[in-house]
Amino acid sequence: xxxxxDGEIVIKFSHVVAATGHPKGDAATMLADRVNKEMDGKACMxxxxxxxxxxxxxxxxxxxxxxxxxxxxxLSKFEAYTLKYRxxxxxxxxxxxxxxxxxxxxxxxxGLLDSMQDVGYQGLGxxxxxLKQFSANKPLLEPSDANGLKFRIQTSDVAEAxxxxxxxxxxxxxxxxVYGALQTGVVDGQENTWxxxxxxxxxxxxxxxxxxxxxxxxxxxxxxxEWLNSLDDETRTQFLKITEEVTKAGNDAVADAEAKNxxxxxxxxxxxxxxxxxxxxxxxxxMKPVWGKFQEDIGEDLINAAVASND
Amino acid sequence: xxxxDNWVTRFEESVLALLLAAMTIVSFTQVxxxxxxxxxxxxxxxxxxxxxxxLILFGMSYGxxxxxxxxxxxxxxxxxxxxxxxxxxxxxxxxxxxxxxxLSADWLSIFGIDTRGxxxxxxxxxxxxGIGLDDLRYPEFIQxxxxxxxxxxxxxxxxxxxxxxxxxxxxxxxAMIAIIQGKQETMxxxxxxxxxxxxxxxxxxx
Amino acid sequence: MEAAVLxxxxxxxxxxxxxxxxxxxxxxxxAIAFFSQDSMSSVAIQLFTASQNYxxxxxxxxxxxxxxxxxxxxxxxxxxxxxxxxxxxRGGLAIAAVFSCxxxxxxxxxxxxxxxAIGTIAIAGMRQVGYSKEFxxxxxxxxxxxxxxxxxxxxxxxxxxxxxxxxxxxxxxxxIPGLVAGLMLMxxxxxxxxxxxxxxxxxxxxxxxxxxxxxAGWGLFLIVIILGGIYGGVFTPTEAAAVAAVYSFFIAIFIxxxxxxxxxxxxxxxxxxxxxxxxxxxxxxxxxxxPGCFHSDTKKVLVDSAKTTIMLMxxxxxxxxxxxxxxSERIPQAITDWMIGAGFNWFTFLIAVNLLLLLGGQFMEPSxxxxxxxxxxxxxxxxxxxxxxxxxIIMVVNMEIGMITPPIGLNLFVTSxxxxxxxxxxxxxxxxxxxxxxLFLILVTYIPGISTTLPYALMGPEIITNR
Ligand code: NA
Ligand code: NA
Numbered sequence: 001x002x003x004x005x006d007g008e009i010v011i012k013f014s015h016v017v018a019a020t021g022h023p024k025g026d027a028a029t030m031l032a033d034r035v036n037k038e039m040d041g042k043a044c045m046x047x048x049x050x051x052x053x054x055x056x057x058x059x060x061x062x063x064x065x066x067x068x069x070x071x072x073x074x075l076s077k078f079e080a081y082t083l084k085y086r087x088x089x090x091x092x093x094x095x096x097x098x099x100x101x102x103x104x105x106x107x108x109x110x111g112l113l114d115s116m117q118d119v120g121y122q123g124l125g126x127x128x129x130x131l132k133q134f135s136a137n138k139p140l141l142e143p144s145d146a147n148g149l150k151f152r153i154q155t156s157d158v159a160e161a162x163x164x165x166x167x168x169x170x171x172x173x174x175x176x177x178v179y180g181a182l183q184t185g186v187v188d189g190q191e192n193t194w195x196x197x198x199x200x201x202x203x204x205x206x207x208x209x210x211x212x213x214x215x216x217x218x219x220x221x222x223x224x225x226e227w228l229n230s231l232d233d234e235t236r237t238q239f240l241k242i243t244e245e246v247t248k249a250g251n252d253a254v255a256d257a258e259a260k261n262x263x264x265x266x267x268x269x270x271x272x273x274x275x276x277x278x279x280x281x282x283x284x285x286x287m288k289p290v291w292g293k294f295q296e297d298i299g300e301d302l303i304n305a306a307v308a309s310n311d
Numbered sequence: 312x313x314x315x316d317n318w319v320t321r322f323e324e325s326v327l328a329l330l331l332a333a334m335t336i337v338s339f340t341q342v343x344x345x346x347x348x349x350x351x352x353x354x355x356x357x358x359x360x361x362x363x364x365x366l367i368l369f370g371m372s373y374g375x376x377x378x379x380x381x382x383x384x385x386x387x388x389x390x391x392x393x394x395x396x397x398x399x400x401x402x403x404x405x406x407x408x409x410x411x412x413x414l415s416a417d418w419l420s421i422f423g424i425d426t427r428g429x430x431x432x433x434x435x436x437x438x439x440x441g442i443g444l445d446d447l448r449y450p451e452f453i454q455x456x457x458x459x460x461x462x463x464x465x466x467x468x469x470x471x472x473x474x475x476x477x478x479x480x481x482x483x484x485x486a487m488i489a490i491i492q493g494k495q496e497t498m499x500x501x502x503x504x505x506x507x508x509x510x511x512x513x514x515x516x517x
Numbered sequence: 518m519e520a521a522v523l524x525x526x527x528x529x530x531x532x533x534x535x536x537x538x539x540x541x542x543x544x545x546x547x548a549i550a551f552f553s554q555d556s557m558s559s560v561a562i563q564l565f566t567a568s569q570n571y572x573x574x575x576x577x578x579x580x581x582x583x584x585x586x587x588x589x590x591x592x593x594x595x596x597x598x599x600x601x602x603x604x605x606x607r608g609g610l611a612i613a614a615v616f617s618c619x620x621x622x623x624x625x626x627x628x629x630x631x632x633x634a635i636g637t638i639a640i641a642g643m644r645q646v647g648y649s650k651e652f653x654x655x656x657x658x659x660x661x662x663x664x665x666x667x668x669x670x671x672x673x674x675x676x677x678x679x680x681x682x683x684x685x686x687x688x689x690x691x692x693i694p695g696l697v698a699g700l701m702l703m704x705x706x707x708x709x710x711x712x713x714x715x716x717x718x719x720x721x722x723x724x725x726x727x728x729x730x731x732x733a734g735w736g737l738f739l740i741v742i743i744l745g746g747i748y749g750g751v752f753t754p755t756e757a758a759a760v761a762a763v764y765s766f767f768i769a770i771f772i773x774x775x776x777x778x779x780x781x782x783x784x785x786x787x788x789x790x791x792x793x794x795x796x797x798x799x800x801x802x803x804x805x806x807x808p809g810c811f812h813s814d815t816k817k818v819l820v821d822s823a824k825t826t827i828m829l830m831x832x833x834x835x836x837x838x839x840x841x842x843x844x845s846e847r848i849p850q851a852i853t854d855w856m857i858g859a860g861f862n863w864f865t866f867l868i869a870v871n872l873l874l875l876l877g878g879q880f881m882e883p884s885x886x887x888x889x890x891x892x893x894x895x896x897x898x899x900x901x902x903x904x905x906x907x908x909x910i911i912m913v914v915n916m917e918i919g920m921i922t923p924p925i926g927l928n929l930f931v932t933s934x935x936x937x938x939x940x941x942x943x944x945x946x947x948x949x950x951x952x953x954x955x956l957f958l959i960l961v962t963y964i965p966g967i968s969t970t971l972p973y974a975l976m977g978p979e980i981i982t983n984r
Contacts, residue, residue, distance in 0.1 A: 050681075053845060061562055068559075080442050148349070169350070171351070172356065173753075184748055184749065185749075186752065186753060324823075327820060327824075328820050331577060331581065331822060331823045338578070338759035339763045341756070342759065367830045370826070374827050380537070380831060382536045382540075383531050383532065385924060385925060386532050399534065406535075409542050413564070419550055426550040428557045429557040429560075430564075432561075433558040498536065502927050502930045502931075503882065504630075504931045507630070507633050508934030511935045513935070513936075515640050515641055
């Protein structure tokens with residue numbers, strides 16, 4: 001399946017997670033399977049997992065140079081190109097994963113896919129990974145519990161402001177270093193999805209995980225406009241249709257996978273703390289001012305559209 | 312001429328020393344800031360990594376100049392002197408070829424090889440779209456005084472690619488000429504501790 | 518087919534005396550031009566990416582720390598301490614030389630540095646008490662290889678960068694094997710000394726042990742900084758390396774004062790009171806701090822370290838380019854499929870890895886070799902159930918043996934260089950000890966616990982989410 005025949009359009013998909021067992025890796029594999037079966041003779045897709053080819057920073061440049069055709073970096077990686085994707089980072093914006101889905105398929109969400117056309121990128125769909133939870137080396141029930149703690153975050157101004165709002169200290173660390181850093185106390189806590197907390201075993205080296213669902217973690221399936229425009233109409237239509245279907249199927253599986261991994265963490269003997277409505281209200285109250293800081297970058301109408309998707 | 316040479320060497324060594332010192336100090340300060348004061352500079356890591364790339368890509372030509380790049384000379388030393396010299400010239404030519412292809416591979420199409428791009432093409436594309444680095448931002452007074460964008464542009468960091476490769480090619484060419492003229496034997500060092508050993512050469516000899 | 522052309526090209530260029538880095542880099546570049554759809558621009562991206570690898574960033578810092586420590590006369594102090602503590606047993610001076618190499622290895626990430634620093638002093642000392650030059654040289658050449666097994670280790674950093682395992686775990690994994698290898702060498706020396714009826718030095722007394730320890734302690738405290746800092750949670754291994762570099766600078770210039778603006782200024786003048794000396798030294802350090810930073814000795818260490826860094830990193834960066842070409846042409850996958858299909862199990866696989874590395878180690882600089890071999894063998898090892906940390910230690914021990922086996926062995930060259938002995942003489946001298954290291958390699962290969970017990974007890978098992 002991996003060797004491409006002569007005359008086939010080669011589609012290289014480079015990403016940074018394992019080929020299986022991670023929602024992004026699974027979706028990429030699914031996409032490659034379908035393209036290679038249904039577009040046989042016309043196109044052929046090769047997936048390079050685990051940063052084998054490029055990391056998330058350089059893959060964007062490789063897209064422009066035409067050496068890679070597909071990538072799916074985390075949304076927070078697009079800050080250098082557009083600030084609009086910061087909407088996904090806003091804390092306590094989406095009530096649950098279906099709200100995110102509704103926003104993504106709304107006019108506003110779809111329009112957002114085109115927001116980097118001027119730099120030469122075309123978004124093809126949002127690949128959800130889950131909602132993020134906080135964990136630390138001490139119980140976190142109220143925002144004040146996080147005061148003075150060092151949290152590992154992904155590169156994102158919003159996340160940094162969010163950690164500042166709860167009186168914590170935001171630290172950037174490579175993903176693979178997080179376990180060791182939590183264990184030895186280089187950082188006190190982290191925020192991530194159930195699946196990442198489970199597969200990286202963060203729960204082993206934390207006091208417990210607080211079910212905050214405070215932020216969505218999602219990736220953007222992205223290609224270069226130049227490449228997409230170079231396809232003939234029929235091929236492009238077929239390719240985009242497959243992409244759309246795989247995006248939907250992948251996202252539908254995410255909620256399930258998240259619930260399963262949450263359960264596995266419990267079974268491993270870790271503590272999961274649920275917030276009472278009052279406690280949750282306190283977190284929201286402390287973090288909501290963060291929205292205001294980024295309203296100008298994102299656009300008020302976009303935020304309103306996102307809020308509307310909660311109903 | 313000799314004086315210019317010495318001046319250039321001093322300049323190259325100062326740049327290298329400065330890059331290494333800056334990397335060390337920024338990383339060290341970052342640890343102190345985090346552990347001692349629970350704070351830090353977000354751009355520190357990216358800055359250090361760019362300095363690291365500059366150290367290597369700037370330094371690789373200096374390595375050719377002082378003949379510090381490692382190679383295996385055990386086999387070619389068995390050959391007659393004349394053959395040895397031809398092969399040594401070939402070694403330097405390989406370095407020149409490496410730099411020339413990496414700078415821009417477009418010229419290979421003369422020989423019917425289908426390939427394109429290179430460091431110059433990469434750099435100029437980054438220059439044209441002008442996108443910024445992830446974490447490295449201009450201090451506010453620079454943004455205000457010079458009206459720059461918020462983020463430091465990627466092309467500034469990548470400038471060392473075409474620059475370093477050009478210098479590298481130039482030094483290889485120089486080595487090639489020196490070998491042809493018989494002023495230099497090869498462009499390689501046989502092992503990584505040659506200089507260290509030279510400093511302590513035969514210290515324990517009877 | 519492409520794979521064959523690529524490997525033949527690299528080997529051909531290597532044998533023609535083309536610099537290792539260019540052999541790798543030029544082959545990669547030509548492979549992309551001829552066989553691949555990729556543009557040369559993406560090779561340029563890779564060149565830059567490889568040059569700013571976060572894990573590898575530890576390498577220049579460790580080189581710098583080691584350079585300050587070597588120039589700063591720490592070796593002399595370590596040897597004094599080693600002789601005071603083990604010099605009185607039979608074969609004491611040779612055993613102390615091994616012990617010194619082990620201690621210096623814990624400060625330095627490289628083997629030749631260890632050989633030069635300890636060897637130049639210890640070989641002369643051993644000869645004075647009646648050892649032959651050959652024996653002394655053999656001991657040092659072998660014990661010097663511990664430089665890359667006992668943490669910190671540049672080779673381990675490279676392995677971690679190539680396979681995405683944690684540097685901290687690799688460092689911890691080297692501790693027990695390093696002690697075992699050192700003890701094996703010491704035992705051999707002791708047995709030899711008994712057979713030949715050699716006596717030890719007179720016991721110097723606990724006062725001398727304490728005095729020597731206090732002197733060497735400033736240098737040896739670096740071990741605490743590196744290992745303690747990483748596991749105590751103060752910093753990551755890369756940061757630990759930066760702290761080590763700054764600490765070594767401070768110790769060399771302001772405490773040991775074998776170099777820099779305070780050179781030969783004593784801590785205590787004759788007749789000076791303790792308090793007066795304390796105040797004078799404090800003032801001196803404050804007053805001379807900036808001159809110390811910009812002193813010509815400091816600059817020389819910086820330039821020397823930069824040279825070493827460039828030489829190593831240029832190979833590493835091009836080996837990464839080469840590995841990238843292998844990956845994008847899917848060659849490691851093909852080899853994995855073939856090896857699994859050929860019915861290799863973990864036992865036979867590890868023999869194959871050992872042979873491959875011993876052979877490759879003859880022509881290739883260790884880090885470069887590791888970067889090419891690791892991406893190929895790592896996925897196979899994982900599939901066959903070999904622990905990634907264990908695999909890393911096996912690779913490091915292979916690199917050690919490569920340094921002391923002919924025709925090309927770094928420690929052989931270095932030892933021959935400083936002693937003025939011919940290469941053949943050094944080879945013959947170190948041969949008995951090479952046999953011990955081979956025995957050690959078999960132990961390490963087939964008893965994973967030697968490597969994995971310590972890191973897993975302290976840090977938990979390595980999580981393989983990648984590959
Ligand atoms: Na070491
Ligand atoms: Na060897």
